[in-house]
Amino acid sequence: MNEQTQSSEDQTILAVLDALGSGAPDSGEIPVLRSDETAETLARLYTEALGLIPYEFDPVAPRPEVKDRLMAAVTGEGAAASTTAVGATGERAVVREAPPGPVAVPAPVVPLRPSQEVRVQRTAPSPVIQPRRPSRWPLAIAATVAFLALGLSGLLFYGLLQQGRKIEQLTREKNAAEARAQQAAAAAGETDRAEMVRMRENLALMTSPAVEVSPMRPMGEPPLQPNARGVLYVKADHQHWYLALEGLEPAPQGKAYKLWFDADQGPVSGGAFTAQPGAPVELGSKQMPAGTKAVMVTLEDDPQAATPQGPEILRAAAVYQIS
Amino acid sequence: MNPISSQPSPLGSMNDAALLRLVAERRPEALAELYGRHSSTLLALGKRILGSVSDGEEILQEAFVHVWKHADRYDPARSSVSTWLVLIFRSRAIDRLRNRKVVERTHEAAHLCSPPENASPEGPESVFLHERRERVRREMEKLPPEQRQVLDLAFYEGLTQTEIAAKADLPLGTVKTRTLLAMKKLRNALRDEIRQLL
Numbered sequence: 001m002n003e004q005t006q007s008s009e010d011q012t013i014l015a016v017l018d019a020l021g022s023g024a025p026d027s028g029e030i031p032v033l034r035s036d037e038t039a040e041t042l043a044r045l046y047t048e049a050l051g052l053i054p055y056e057f058d059p060v061a062p063r064p065e066v067k068d069r070l071m072a073a074v075t076g077e078g079a080a081a082s083t084t085a086v087g088a089t090g091e092r093a094v095v096r097e098a099p100p101g102p103v104a105v106p107a108p109v110v111p112l113r114p115s116q117e118v119r120v121q122r123t124a125p126s127p128v129i130q131p132r133r134p135s136r137w138p139l140a141i142a143a144t145v146a147f148l149a150l151g152l153s154g155l156l157f158y159g160l161l162q163q164g165r166k167i168e169q170l171t172r173e174k175n176a177a178e179a180r181a182q183q184a185a186a187a188a189g190e191t192d193r194a195e196m197v198r199m200r201e202n203l204a205l206m207t208s209p210a211v212e213v214s215p216m217r218p219m220g221e222p223p224l225q226p227n228a229r230g231v232l233y234v235k236a237d238h239q240h241w242y243l244a245l246e247g248l249e250p251a252p253q254g255k256a257y258k259l260w261f262d263a264d265q266g267p268v269s270g271g272a273f274t275a276q277p278g279a280p281v282e283l284g285s286k287q288m289p290a291g292t293k294a295v296m297v298t299l300e301d302d303p304q305a306a307t308p309q310g311p312e313i314l315r316a317a318a319v320y321q322i323s
Numbered sequence: 324m325n326p327i328s329s330q331p332s333p334l335g336s337m338n339d340a341a342l343l344r345l346v347a348e349r350r351p352e353a354l355a356e357l358y359g360r361h362s363s364t365l366l367a368l369g370k371r372i373l374g375s376v377s378d379g380e381e382i383l384q385e386a387f388v389h390v391w392k393h394a395d396r397y398d399p400a401r402s403s404v405s406t407w408l409v410l411i412f413r414s415r416a417i418d419r420l421r422n423r424k425v426v427e428r429t430h431e432a433a434h435l436c437s438p439p440e441n442a443s444p445e446g447p448e449s450v451f452l453h454e455r456r457e458r459v460r461r462e463m464e465k466l467p468p469e470q471r472q473v474l475d476l477a478f479y480e481g482l483t484q485t486e487i488a489a490k491a492d493l494p495l496g497t498v499k500t501r502t503l504l505a506m507k508k509l510r511n512a513l514r515d516e517i518r519q520l521l
Contacts, residue, residue, distance in 0.1 A: 013502070013503055017484070018483065020413075020478070047410075048520045050409075051520070052455070052459050053409075053459065053463070054367060054371075055452075055456045055460075056456070056463045057364075058456070060363055060366040061362070062362050062363070066383060066384055067359075067362070071355060074388065
């Protein structure tokens with residue numbers, strides 16, 4: 001491309017841009033550059049390049065109402081009810097004639113924008129002069145109205161009284177319910193706290209470096225409850241212990257499991273307990289009888305029995321305790 | 324829903340120029356078809372120029388009313404229909420922008436709020452248009468920032484070369500050089516797309 005052509009091209013580009021930037025209200029038409037065919041072709045190419053620029057953005061779909069308004073405006077139906085549509089800048093788009101073709105479909109109703117609002121001038125009704133004549137009706141009506149108002153006031157007052165009583169009653173009930181809820185929450189909180197402390201202590205015991213661990217094994221030939229098992233944790237002070245049992249079957253009706261310590265003084269009861277299907281049993285205490293050599297779980301007919309009477313279910317034999 | 328667009332129509336297979344001829348013959352359904360094809364792109368442009376979708380929608384309506392009135396002015400020898408629509412819309416949007424006299428603020432707002440979530444919900448865009456967008460976006464991003472700046476000021480804010488020079492505090496000659504470089508790069512890079520429009 002020679003220098004002269006280059007210069008011509010530059011001029012064309014600038015002319016295209018200048019024409020676009022002129023900003024005439026009704027512009028938007030393509031600049032006419034008919035100095036020669038080359039310039040005209042170049043102008044076309046650069047105009048098309050400019051026309052492509054908006055494609056750099058993702059499309060933004062207008063709301064359906066915009067199309068409805070547009071179509072209502074151009075078909076001359078709907079909101080206009082006349083042949084004009086008013087744009088935001090005040091332009092009036094006059095639809096010159098009824099459109100031909102298959103457009104006899106009624107346009108949707110279009111909400112008017114403020115600039116389109118139809119202002120209806122209200123005309124005052126013509127005064128009608130009537131001759132005055134004395135009448136007793138107004139007095140009767142006034143009396144009736146007063147009577148009705150009085151009755152209504154009484155009714156309203158009674159209603160208010162009833163409403164006030166009901167509100168008081170509901171308030172009392174609400175306060176009582178709140179108090180109960182607070183007590184329940186406090187009790188539950190206390191229980192939760194105690195449970196938390198217990199769990200913490202048990203955890204400390206189980207993770208203590210000096211803890212003695214003894215497995216509890218099923219007893220009997222064959223074992224009465226082969227799936228039952230447990231672990232006994234005894235702290236170094238040989239006082240604090242924690243027993244975790246699993247697989248114990250629920251005790252038959254009228255019977256209970258009982259924990260026993262085989263101590264120097266003989267069997268010492270550790271208390272009775274029950275078992276739920278599939279649920280572990282956790283027992284623990286900060287005291288253990290002196291000289292405990294073994295720990296047993298028996299199934300007793302009498303939960304209050306002072307010595308083991310029923311069959312032995314589990315036993316931890318390797319327990320050493322120094323008093 | 325617009326009753327016109329809801330009916331199956333052979334208009335969908337017509338090109339833009341043929342549609343515009345029908346518009347000139349006062350066929351609203353042809354206008355509706357043109358609107359369906361170009362409104363999303365034009366509204367994206369309006370959002371960029373005005374920083375507001377609702378303002379862009381007003382301009383969209385005005386522009387298509389203008390098309391309805393002056394479809395017979397379209398000269399296929401001078402531009403494609405899509406470019407004609409873009410320039411009509413742009414001119415009106417810039418006119419609105421000037422009336423506002425808050426060019427700087429809206430320019431910044433337009434940059435701040437150009438979320439892709441407003442992408443057309445009217446259905447999947449044609450592969451052709453999608454590729455066009457990708458190509459244009461890619462080529463616009465390739466422009467050096469200083470060239471992109473003058474092009475943006477000219478196209479999106481409607482500033483003349485002199486006004487750009489004043490605003491960017493640059494010599495007029497520099498502005499012209501950058502503009503010319505940007506335009507030539509764009510024309511060369513979008514040669515295929517331009518050929519499709521001719």
